[in-house]
């Protein structure tokens with residue numbers, strides 16, 4: 001799927017954003033290596049802490065249906081209504097860590113969009129250098 005097509009899916013996911021507290025509406029769409037797409041939105045909560053970001057909603061939807069290998073994710077977020085926003089919503093640290101669990105840092109693409117034709121593409125490794133992932137546990141413990 002093209003970057004533009006995945007951003008279109010993220011924009012659709014954003015329509016369901018539940019953000020009554022921040023007013024910051026985020027949509028995400030993640031593509032599996034087999035080409036399926038799972039969308040997500042941020043889901044806020046009156047107790048604030050249980051809030052789930054759009055990226056994790058999309059990833060957890062996919063993982064809960066047995067999908068664990070991903071090629072790219074598109075993210076679009078902002079206070080504006082509609083499909084064009086004024087800033088790039090880069091993923092929070094918790095979402096980057098969740099991506100580390102299921103995505104190859106060197107290959108996985110993170111597309112941060114303001115619109116379908118205004119976006120930046122990062123790898124997970126760029127946004128999470130020296131991140132901790134499943135491979136770190138394979139070496140065992142030195143203690």
Ligand code: THU
Nearest residue numbers: 022024026042053054090091092
């Ligand atoms: N949020 C996301 O959904 N993804 C991001 O990448 C950054 C932040 C949400 C969480 C919260 O509902 C709102 O945006 C403001 O932080």
